[in-house]
Amino acid sequence: MATFLWACYDGGGNMPYGLGVARALARSGHRVVFAGRPEMARKVRPTEFDAVELRQAYANAHRYQDDPRGRTLAFLTSPAVAEELLEVAAAQRADAVVIDSNFGGALAVAPRFGVPTAVILHSFLRRTLGDWEVMMRHQSATRVSLGFEPLPGLDELFGGRDLFMVNAIDQFDGPQGNPWPNVRHGGAVLEEVIDGRPCELPWAPADPTPLVLVSFTTDEIQNSITKLQRTLDALATLPVHVLATTGTVDPAEITVPANAHAVAFATHGPLMSRASLVVNHAGYGTVMRALTHGVGVLCLTGQAEDQRIIAFDQPRTAEFVEEHRVGLSLAATASVPEIRAAARTMLAEPAFRSNALRLGALILESHGADTAAQRLAALTEPVSARAKG
8 A cells, every 4th residue: 555645725616526536546455644735634624534734825915915826836836835845754654646737836845855756737738739838928027027936948847756656648738749758548527516416407308498517716815706796697598407516606596487497506426427518618528428428518718898807728628628529618707798699609519519429428437536546556567566575
């Protein structure tokens, strides 16, 4: 048995995917300990895994107030956080360290862990490589502006680790070759969100009316009430039932049409098995899960008027959706008539469903969580062999 320390950034969809891979490692007898900010610890503690709350997570947050990501950027880049991670790895006697790809500060000290290290990315790599360059240059420039050391370039941060694990199917990730020899592709990790819960729909199971699932981000700093409201208004006059999961938007802040039902969180799998369409912000995990249920996706991507930030992989995921004809993509600022027209087109055109079924079968066959776990476990094979002996 090997011990993996997971240097974790829990924003967006990272946390459920990390737990999915951790569970696959645990099934093989390995131990996984997550280390991250207080928000992460609160999410992990109800699960079967240990969580270490980093005391230095926001030690320098007051110095990052001018950036839209503020406290999040402080956590991801502060040298104090990285130094504490080194202490945690030693205290946990980690045999390998897994680092979420956003976590620039942790990646910068990776050689000092003294054990194999892996970067893990729960989205596309080749499609987003230019965006990663921009993001890590921003993290580095922010550090320098605060008097800290700059970050190394991507060739070191990503290419210098023992493994760069991409939880996406290789053939989905664009045509170019991989930028570094340590890159390995697997498949999407199909783990439900932690806050998900069964949702009892107000319509009978045998009701033939098509169901549309509307689900935008669960990340508070990416919320958009205006986009959600326009979507509900667009679907209000179509012959459909609508289930909207509002995430951190209070359902009381929106006007819910007569054909719709809104809840904060819900387990997506059972809903998608019944749905005819998913409307989403092009979140990678939700798109991949929808495809495994043979459901096309209408993506509303980019930055809406009231959004502070968006994740840069969302437009790339929307491009993938349109490229493979499993959905359509509109701007996040699309009007009610534009959203209504796109939804009507998708509900009427069976090719979107047949294409989704075809790609969904490939995703299921990739066994994303198990594939990632096998790659990570291979980093510690000498340790595991000694434990068996």
